[in-house]
Amino acid sequence: MSESKTASPVPERRSGALLQWLERRKAWLFAAIVLIILPHVPGLDGNFGRSLLSQMGIAAVFALSYNLLLGQTGLLSFGHAVYFGLGGYAGIHLMRAINAGLPIPMPLVPLAGAATGLAFGMLFGALTTRRAGVVFALISLGVGELVFAAMRILQGFSGGEEGITANRGMGPHPFGLTFGPQLQVYYVIVFWSAMAAALMAAFLRTPAGRMCNAVRDNPERAAFIGYDPVRIRFVVFCVAAMFAGLAGGLHALNYEIVAAEAVGAGRSGTVLLMAYIGGVHSFFGAVLGAVTITWLQVSLSDYTTAWQLYLGLFFIAVVLFAPGGLSGLLLMHRPILGTRAFLHVVKSYAIAALPALAAAAGAIMLLEINYRRATQPDTGARMRLFWMDVDTSSVWPWLSAIALLAGGAFLFNRCRRLVANAWQQASDEARTVGGMQREPRP
Amino acid sequence: MKDARASRGCVLQLRDLHKRFGATPIIRGVSLDIDQGERHAIIGPNGAGKSTLFNLVSGLFAPSAGSIRLDGEPIEGFSPFEIYRRGLARSFQVTNIFPRLSVFENIRCSVLWSLGYRYSFKRDVAKLSDANARTGEVLEQIGMSARRDVRAGVLTYAEQRALEIGITIAGNARVILLDEPTAGMSRAEAARAVSLIRTISVGRTLVMVEHDMGVVFDLADRISVLVYGEIIATDAPTRIRENPAVRAAYLGTGPGNL
Known part of the structure; x- marks a missing residue:
């Protein structure tokens, strides 16, 4: 009966250590290879395909960060775009500074987004994570509206609805890379996206990350095993805001423009759609949802002006018939x-x-x-x-x-x-x- | 006997504890000393305030008046996690587990704080050998090793009750409060639960609320009788059985129950 596996790993021989390391990260390595090859696959090797792939990468980071809240901690946010958008503004302003002569290479721009996301996550998170459930959802909605209104008023900073622009090609060119071509930007985005996904997966394996699931399931009991559910929610909220900010920074780099809509309710709604359609119960559901929705947004709009209607119908169908999302449907098998x-x-x-x-x-x-x-x-x-x-x-x-x-x-x-x-x-x-x-x- | 208790020292001390919900007094001046290492049962008719008393001690509610001391330090009005960190853990009358986590995860989450991992986000839980070993130990103790990968939400009722106790004891708290650990169990299941409680209470102080008098008289070193928010007697089981005030309070259900 007691076939309990102990977690102590089999003693490794030094020669086999590298192979074992590779074996354990098989899925990640496979994904990395696919991501490197994708922009050269016929059909995706044009500017359109590479730009679509870049968009998917950004959306995947954003959706993964959202799923830390919704799927892992049970926090339904209607204002996650706040951290995406503010990260985007930090990115675009850094890019303008680089354009003006600041000697920082463009690929580091997303880090400014991450730092800004984290800072605002700590600021607003201290306020919003005191309560979960409906109260949290409503406050997140309020913060979202507040920040959106602020961005429309602070024209000098945000450029309002027109937005502000920068030029990613103007700056230091390490190794002769200009970051002008979409392919180079794609690889920068893939690098940060893979990094972010790996870090978020690692976060969920830490004590704090495991307790997110416990707090999602039963915050009351979590308090009776020593953890303050408010503190856990705050920690995960900051982490999620940081990665949303990173996604925003990638967005700035990719589009070279950030406008007020980046912090708006529309974008907050879209990321909820992505996470939910992909499936909130599995980590990679968010990636699946981000890829699917981005593809639908881009390709459906080519065929029909009523594409948002279909997107809505699709969402309703998933909520009604496949509450586990697309990943749930796949894992069922x-x-x-x-x-x-x-x-x-x-x-x-x-x-x-x-x-x-x-x-x-x-x-x-x-x-x-x-x-x-x-x-x-x-x-x-x-x-x-x-x-x-x-x-x-x-x-x-x-x-x-x-x-x-x-x-x-x-x-x-x-x-x-x-x-x-x-x-x-x-x-x-x-x-x-x-x-x-x-x-x-x- | 009294001298022996005094030498072991008092772990948990309640003094003139009151709790009102609105105008309704539920706990009306409870004073109680729980000694180091004893198994103490709290009995009383329905609505006497037994669960409320537990909720006050464990921090779910703040008392309206009075003091609670754990190892001589006041803890009244503290939050549940602060009281837990000082060495007092509790179980619940209604099963209170993490339904979507596996049995193993339920227990592992419950050992993390006691092993000092706090809110760490630098370490991979799979590599915390002490946490995983302790989790294995607890699973063995509650007899759930074979069910370690099952989602807690789909366990049978008796298994969930065992897991409930596992979560409570996993962190090695010195004082354990069990709220009706055998409620809703069959005879056989209750017997297993009693032997489990006996094992886990070794070296710990145990306070339990229990309706099953067989279980109470089997396990308890001392018994307190709570009636309408007041303790009318605290004594050894044999003397509680003979206590006229207790018999009077239980007259409604018949003294045969005692």
């Missing part, structure tokens, strides 16, 4: 991954996907037609929909859209049993296989 029935599950997904796509197509047609008629009634009845010319004054587009939606929904509903059966089979198999593996017990 871990127990059945090795089973033979897993193939059946995949097959059932593929079958269910067909009617789901049909229903989605129908829904999109209806939305697009109505959106167009509501927002641009003067452009006439003809419009392009899915590479087709459609006359919205005739009955056919409407009928086919409704048919697709209704038929797809009906068939999808029937497919759900197929999926459920495949799942049942797979989890039964996983249980028996798992049972056999666990057999050698006295």
Whole structure:
């Protein structure tokens, strides 16, 4: 019964130490290699692709920092952009100083963002972390509005809604790097993002980081094992604000402009969306959410002016049907991954996907037609929909859209049993296989 | 007997303790000395204020009046974590664990402060060999080693009660308050809990609130009877059984219960 693993590691031989070190950091090394290669992959090797990747990196740091609050400590903030934006302003002002002759290389700019985020995190955190729950959420909203208003008033510092600009190419050029090309900026962003992600993961493994989870689960009991929940919340709040500030500094470096919206409620809402859609229960859910939402923001807006509507629908769908977020959906499959029935599950997904796509197509047609008629009634009845010319004054587009939606929904509903059966089979198999593996017990 | 207690010294001292909620007095002048190393049970009818008394001593509530001394130092009105750091830990009547953490994590979080790690964010918990070893020890003691990786929220009720005690004792507090440790347990489960409590109370001072008289008379060195916020008797179990005031207070439920 007492098969308790003790944490003392197997004694390492010196020659094997490096290999072991590599073995333990396999996932990180793999990620690093992927990140280095990505901007050279066809399709992403243009300016657009590299800029998209840069944006994703910044969003990932921001979302990870947000998840320290929401997922790890249970603090719902509506004002996390405050630290992002103020970090961004610190970054852009440092860049202007460098433009004016300050001999600091541009890649160090994000550190000014981090320091500023930390400073304001300590300032506002001392106020806001005294209480958790609704009170914390409301105060964070208030602080967010306050700082946004301040940024609009302090035109000299913030440039208001137009923002202030700087030039990342003007400054010291170490090793001949100008930081003008997007590729160089991408690598600077990847460096800081990977650093930030590793540090945040490490933070969660420290005593203070573990106690964040304990305070999230049960602040009252945390106090009865020696910890002050307010102090824990304050510590994590400062750490989260610091990394949000770093993300803001990266933002300044990437866009060479920071405006008042950087501290605004819109950005605070977006990071909440990213963290939640990615899944708050796992560390890398935030990265997944940041990547997905950034990609949707950039690519959807190319296809439709109603993209925010789809983003909202997507968010609602995740909240209702997948509260664990995208990472939750993925991790759900871990127990059945090795089973033979897993193939059946995949097959059932593929079958269910067909009617789901049909229903989605129908829904999109209806939305697009109505959106167009509501927002641009003067452009006439003809419009392009899915590479087709459609006359919205005739009955056919409407009928086919409704048919697709209704038929797809009906068939999808029937497919759900197929999926459920495949799942049942797979989890039964996983249980028996798992049972056999666990057999050698006295 | 009295002299023997005096020589061991008094760990926890309550003097004329009062607690009112609004106009309603719940604790009405409790004075009590808990001796070093004794197992002390507090019994009394429902609504007598037993849990409130624990909440005052452990810092969940501040008393309206009166004093509480731990090792001679006043602690009344201190916050729970300050009292814990001075060596007093408690369990709860309603299970109060960290539901989304594993059993192992529940215990490890509970040993961190006592081992001096405080709010450190420089060390990796996986490498804190003393914390992990102590966690293993506690898991063994409460019989949960085989369940170490299970999420605490999905444990059975009896397992959660055992974990509750594990969290309480993990930090090696010198004074332990247990609030109805066997509440809601079957006979067999309660028997296991009693033997667990007996083991963990070795070398510690134990104060417990308990309804099960079998458990109380089995474990306690001394018993205090709390009725309507006042202690009407404190004595050895045999003498409590014969005490006329106690019998009168328990008349409603029948003296057979004692």
